[in-house]
Amino acid sequence: MANAMEIYQLLPKTNCKECGKSTCMAFAVSLLSRELTVDDCPPLKGDKFKSNYEKLSDMIAPAKGASESGMIVHEDKCFGCGNCVVACPVNVAEDPLGAGIGRAPTSDKVILRVEDGIVRTSNVHDCRRFGENKILCNGCIVTCPTEAIEFV
Amino acid sequence: MVILLNENYHVCTGCALLCDDIEVVIDDNVITEVKTACRKGVSRIKGCNEPMSPTVEGQQVDIDVAIGAAADILKNADSPLIFGLGNSTDGAQKKAIELAKQIGAVLDDTSSFCQGPTLEVIFNETVKSCTLDDVRNKADVIVYWGADPSNSHPRHLSKFSYFPRGQERQRGWEEDRTMITIDIRKSHTAKISGDKFHNIPLQADEEFIDALIDALSGKVPKVPFEYDPKRILELANILKNAKFGIIFVGLGLVYSLDNMDPIVKLMDKLNELSNFHLIPMVGHYNMRGFNQNMFNETGHLNRVKFEKGNNTKVQHGAEFSIVESLNEKKVDAALIIGSDPLSSLPRAVADHLLNIPVITIDPCETFTSRKAKVTIPSALSGVECGGSAIRMDGEEVKFEPIVDVKSQTIRPSDEEILTRIMEAL
Numbered sequence: 364m365a366n367a368m369e370i371y372q373l374l375p376k377t378n379c380k381e382c383g384k385s386t387c388m389a390f391a392v393s394l395l396s397r398e399l400t401v402d403d404c405p406p407l408k409g410d411k412f413k414s415n416y417e418k419l420s421d422m423i424a425p426a427k428g429a430s431e432s433g434m435i436v437h438e439d440k441c442f443g444c445g446n447c448v449v450a451c452p453v454n455v456a457e458d459p460l461g462a463g464i465g466r467a468p469t470s471d472k473v474i475l476r477v478e479d480g481i482v483r484t485s486n487v488h489d490c491r492r493f494g495e496n497k498i499l500c501n502g503c504i505v506t507c508p509t510e511a512i513e514f515v
Numbered sequence: 516m517v518i519l520l521n522e523n524y525h526v527c528t529g530c531a532l533l534c535d536d537i538e539v540v541i542d543d544n545v546i547t548e549v550k551t552a553c554r555k556g557v558s559r560i561k562g563c564n565e566p567m568s569p570t571v572e573g574q575q576v577d578i579d580v581a582i583g584a585a586a587d588i589l590k591n592a593d594s595p596l597i598f599g600l601g602n603s604t605d606g607a608q609k610k611a612i613e614l615a616k617q618i619g620a621v622l623d624d625t626s627s628f629c630q631g632p633t634l635e636v637i638f639n640e641t642v643k644s645c646t647l648d649d650v651r652n653k654a655d656v657i658v659y660w661g662a663d664p665s666n667s668h669p670r671h672l673s674k675f676s677y678f679p680r681g682q683e684r685q686r687g688w689e690e691d692r693t694m695i696t697i698d699i700r701k702s703h704t705a706k707i708s709g710d711k712f713h714n715i716p717l718q719a720d721e722e723f724i725d726a727l728i729d730a731l732s733g734k735v736p737k738v739p740f741e742y743d744p745k746r747i748l749e750l751a752n753i754l755k756n757a758k759f760g761i762i763f764v765g766l767g768l769v770y771s772l773d774n775m776d777p778i779v780k781l782m783d784k785l786n787e788l789s790n791f792h793l794i795p796m797v798g799h800y801n802m803r804g805f806n807q808n809m810f811n812e813t814g815h816l817n818r819v820k821f822e823k824g825n826n827t828k829v830q831h832g833a834e835f836s837i838v839e840s841l842n843e844k845k846v847d848a849a850l851i852i853g854s855d856p857l858s859s860l861p862r863a864v865a866d867h868l869l870n871i872p873v874i875t876i877d878p879c880e881t882f883t884s885r886k887a888k889v890t891i892p893s894a895l896s897g898v899e900c901g902g903s904a905i906r907m908d909g910e911e912v913k914f915e916p917i918v919d920v921k922s923q924t925i926r927p928s929d930e931e932i933l934t935r936i937m938e939a940l
């Protein structure tokens with residue numbers, strides 16, 4: 364995934380503040396966290412920055428689908444293998460005889476499940492990466508063959 | 516063991532994993548939502564983009580007319596070929612064997628050019644096999660060799676091998692299991708095995724097996740390509756210490772070997788030192804069933820020719836494979852069931868199919884059906900008709916149709932069509 368510096372390099376770097384941020388670097392950070400979108404930078408939409416605009420749009424996945432916890436599922440990449448569903452420690456704890464042993468989830472409390480061949484999220488507030496006792500769980504990231512899940 | 520189903524669950528016939536935990540939402544007898552199946556399974560369950568129609572010489576006809584025309588072709592043929600059946604139920608396969616006996620046909624399936632050799636050493640008990648449930652409950656060392664299940668059998672890792680908890684594997688994949696991938700490229704599956712991925716050159720599997728056997732025997736492993744012997748020793752060490760090991764044999768491995776001897780040798784060595792099993796990565800949902808039904812009936816897995824009028828006489832051999840039969844132009848009509856040889860076989864081989872009358876039985880249009888003289892649309896098995904099939908590990912899975920088969924739009928099953936052809940003969 365891109366970092367703020369890589370994004371910054373593609374911005375106009377004029378600190379014009381038209382996006383509402385005080386600097387282009389601050390705008391880069393907002394892009395990264397999906398607080399703002401590429402279209403919030405008016406100069407970027409001019410001809411001069413056309414190719415940068417396209418590169419940035421590619422780099423930053425659309426924020427739609429990003430859950431409140433910052434999880435993004437790239438649906439086009441997911442083919443429903445269920446690895447993340449079975450590997451997620453919350454799924455295992457909540458549904459030891461369903462998702463935990465590789466079968467269809469039998470509990471409403473799971474975070475990940477597959478529907479129509481694509482992973483769907485629910486109960487994201489229970490994800491171990493969030494909340495007071497958060498840990499850097501990466502169960503659903505390292506088990507995905509296609510990098511379909513990322514966190515912002 | 517027959518796997519019993521929770522009555523709310525359906526079976527996916529998208530591949531030979533036959534996942535038996537699928538839920539669907541049905542609206543007006545149309546499946547609108549499929550839960551838990553992978554994308555490949557969803558597209559199978561939701562049906563074909565281009566359903567096939569009954570035709571004779573390209574003209575749309577009534578299905579009974581198409582069945583009659585098929586019977587005529589088979590009646591007039593001296594040496595008909597029946598091919599396919601990997602996507603048909605056990606019932607349809609048994610029917611096809613009966614038909615082949617009645618008309619003295621050559622009978623073969625895709626296994627003659629894919630997993631046939633692996634199944635043969637398992638059926639003959641030359642190597643040890645086990646069930647996928649054993650793998651889930653016990654396996655601590657899992658090897659995918661020349662296989663990329665993430666694409667071919669998407670739920671293989673999550674449902675049975677690496678990720679699920681099992682009776683003797685309670686602590687999860689990070690602690691309780693090791694997954695190794697051996698392949699010629701870094702596939703999606705290889706990516707998941709991380710530093711346990713062994714990237715070997717094309718056609719080098721036999722040399723790699725020999726080196727591995729050396730390493731297992733305490734010798735310094737040598738391969739004729741650049742490869743750190745330490746990595747082979749490390750691998751040998753993991754295999755040696757396995758409590759319950761499994762090798763999943765993919766087509767990549769089968770294709771690169773002339774015969775199964777190297778695999779048998781490796782399995783023998785592994786079983787001197789530890790406890791290893793073999794399962795072939797069978798593709799079509801009931802290809803193993805075809806081989807099993809043929810084996811029960813004839814003692815052979817595939818590539819047979821029955822003698823017309825004398826249904827106890829059966830010949831077997833490489834010359835009766837689809838490839839040889841077409842190459843040598845030894846068949847003069849073909850009945851293709853749920854298969855698309857014109858796209859899966861090399862053009863030069865398949866060309867003969869363009870010169871002889873071809874009948875296709877399939878739910879969907881295929882390249883082969885577009886060139887066929889007679890096409891007979893059949894029910895999508897597992898969705899529009901029930902039956903049973905043999906999972907890649909040899910377990911029988913029974914299934915009911917998912918949609919309501921009393922509805923007008925449902926087409927007859929392969930089995931019914933074959934029965935009606937036999938009646939018309």
Ligand code: SF4
Pocket residue numbers: 450451452453454474475489490491492500501502503504
């Ligand atoms: S980060 Fe961990 S807890 Fe959160 S969804 Fe992924 S696997 Fe589950």
Ligand code: SF4
Pocket residue numbers: 440441442443444445446447448477481482506507508509510511512
């Ligand atoms: S592991 Fe990746 S591809 Fe598989 S279901 Fe999860 S997000 Fe989709």
Ligand code: SF4
Pocket residue numbers: 527528529530531532533534551552553554555556557668669670671
């Ligand atoms: S892995 Fe195979 S059987 Fe299981 S849902 Fe996917 S296509 Fe269907």
